[in-house]
Amino acid sequence: MTTAIAPILRVENLSIGIRLPAGEIRAVDDVSFAIQPGEVLGIVGESGCGKSLTALSLLGLLPAGIQILEGAIIFNNERLDRLPEREFNALRGSELSIIFQEPMTSFNPLLRIGNQIVEALLLHGMTDRRLARERAVEAMGQVGLPMPEDLLRAYPHQLSGGMLQRVMIAMAVICQPKLLIADEPTTALDVTTQAQILRLLRHINQTLGTTILFISHDLGVINQLCDQVLVMYAGRLVERGTVGNVFWHPVHEYTKGLIGSIPNRKSKGQPLANIPGKVPTLDAEKVGCAFAPRCPVAQGRCFSETPQQLALSEFHSVDCFLADPESEMEYVRI
Ligand SMILES: Nc1ncnc2c1ncn2[C@@H]1O[C@H](COP(=O)(O)OP(=O)(O)OP(=O)(O)O)[C@@H](O)[C@H]1O
Ligand SMILES: [Mg+2]
Numbered sequence: 001m002t003t004a005i006a007p008i009l010r011v012e013n014l015s016i017g018i019r020l021p022a023g024e025i026r027a028v029d030d031v032s033f034a035i036q037p038g039e040v041l042g043i044v045g046e047s048g049c050g051k052s053l054t055a056l057s058l059l060g061l062l063p064a065g066i067q068i069l070e071g072a073i074i075f076n077n078e079r080l081d082r083l084p085e086r087e088f089n090a091l092r093g094s095e096l097s098i099i100f101q102e103p104m105t106s107f108n109p110l111l112r113i114g115n116q117i118v119e120a121l122l123l124h125g126m127t128d129r130r131l132a133r134e135r136a137v138e139a140m141g142q143v144g145l146p147m148p149e150d151l152l153r154a155y156p157h158q159l160s161g162g163m164l165q166r167v168m169i170a171m172a173v174i175c176q177p178k179l180l181i182a183d184e185p186t187t188a189l190d191v192t193t194q195a196q197i198l199r200l201l202r203h204i205n206q207t208l209g210t211t212i213l214f215i216s217h218d219l220g221v222i223n224q225l226c227d228q229v230l231v232m233y234a235g236r237l238v239e240r241g242t243v244g245n246v247f248w249h250p251v252h253e254y255t256k257g258l259i260g261s262i263p264n265r266k267s268k269g270q271p272l273a274n275i276p277g278k279v280p281t282l283d284a285e286k287v288g289c290a291f292a293p294r295c296p297v298a299q300g301r302c303f304s305e306t307p308q309q310l311a312l313s314e315f316h317s318v319d320c321f322l323a324d325p326e327s328e329m330e331y332v333r334i
Contacts, residue, residue: 006077007034008178008211009058014071016053016062016235018282025282026069027053029235035179035228040205040212042222042243044258045232046279051215054232055181057081058213059098060088076178094124097172101184103164107156114152117171124175139170143200162193166200173204180204183215198225219255220262223247231255234280234290237309241316251318253295289320297322 016028028050035041043051056062058073060083073080075096080088092098100106107116114136121132133152140148143166156164165185172180182201186194202225204210216222222229222243229246231239231254239252250256257275277294289295292302299322307319 005036008037008076009035009213010072010074011054011058012072012074014054014057014073015069016050016057017067017069019065019067020283022283024069026286027066027235027282028057029286031071031232031235031237033230033237033240035211035213037178037211038205038209039228040202040214040226042214042216042226042229043232044216044219044222044229046217048279048282049232050235051217051232052183055098055183055213055215058181059092059096060085061092061098093120093177094175095177096179096181097175097177098181098183099165099168099172099185101187103161103168103188104156106168107164109156111155112152113154113156113159113167117152117167117174120171121174135174136170139174140167142173143167143170143204144196145170160193161189162196165189165193165197169197169200169204173208173210176208177210179211179213181213181215184217185214186221187216187218194221195224201225218262219247219258231258235282236290236319238291238320239316239318241312245313245316249316251312251316251323252291252320253297254291257294 012032014028014031015026017024018027031054033041043054045051053062053066057068058080060080068081071081114133117136118129118132121135122129126132126135136152137148140151145151145163145166151159159167186197189197198221201212201214205212214222214225226243229241229243230237231246231252233254239246239250239255246255247259250259254275261274275294280290288303288305289298289307292298295302301321307321309317309319310323311317312323
């Protein structure tokens with residue numbers, strides 16, 4: 001990972017707790033990572049592993065009863081985890097933006113698309129309604145929406161899922177945020193539309209220089225879009241590195257399982273190779289490596305001690321007792 005430039009976002013030892021009647025549980029546990037300006041960073045992991053809670057914590061949007069227990073979130077040299085709500089409000093939508101999986105639920109069904117975009121711009125300091133509308137037309141054009149003037153007059157239900165997701169992206173980038181968080185933005189879309197949205201995000205990253213944190217349960221999608229990837233399992237990061245390293249030289253057995261479950265031409269028509277066993281429940285006792293019960297090579301120690309991050313190279317690290325750093329070094333030297 002490049003270290004010369006200061007990262008735009010640093011997350012240090014972040015743990016997030018959920019308050020339940022039986023006590024507090026850690027849904028995100030000791031997560032650390034950094035994003036360089038202009039980078040596209042992916043977080044991948046199965047459902048329930050803590051991806052969305054991590055994303056929401058960055059925006060100060062954790063639901064009631066869920067809070068940051070430990071750690072620091074530093075955005076542009078500012079501690080977000082200590083930011084008063086009023087200041088957070090000013091950052092959200094301008095410096096930091098998010099797009100979600102279900103564009104339909106993010107819009108008010110009773111208001112025309114144009115009014116919703118214009119209101120958002122007025123909230124973020126624009127004072128002239130006509131100028132805001134012009135800016136909206138321009139942003140809709142930027143995300144490849146045809147006839148933006150007509151679309152501004154439409155209601156959300158009149159647009160397809162792919163078009164609505166484009167409108168969401170237009171709204172998210174209209175104030176030129178420094179960091180765009182995309183939480184499974186293509187999961188609800190068909191494969192062709194998904195590919196178009198991925199290309200659009202890449203285009204935004206390249207033309208506007210927007211840094212993107214992209215969340216997905218699909219390593220194949222991450223591979224198409226991201227520069228770096230974090231692999232998350234049961235609230236912890238288990239492997240991190242450049243997409244090339246992690247995708248082509250996975251070391252953690254969980255990452256290998258995720259790659260094995262990506263459909264490819266060879267596996268067409270065959271059942272997906274998935275990872276046997278289940279993700280541990282949140283209240284499961286946390287002893288040893290959380291993946292050990294599903295791991296084909298786990299040994300005694302894996303069930304009693306928690307593995308710590310082991311650097312395989314400057315660009316790749318893994319939390320596994322059984323990883324062999326030598327094998328990766330050979331690859332990096334080539
Ligand atoms: N509001 C909530 N109340 C109670 N538990 C919650 C709440 N939100 C999330 N959780 C729990 O916290 C854990 C992490 O949830 P999170 O939404 O971050 O997972 P995720 O990785 O985004 O999953 P998915 O791929 O399904 O979106 C899950 O076990 C989830 O059930
Ligand atoms: Mg989620």
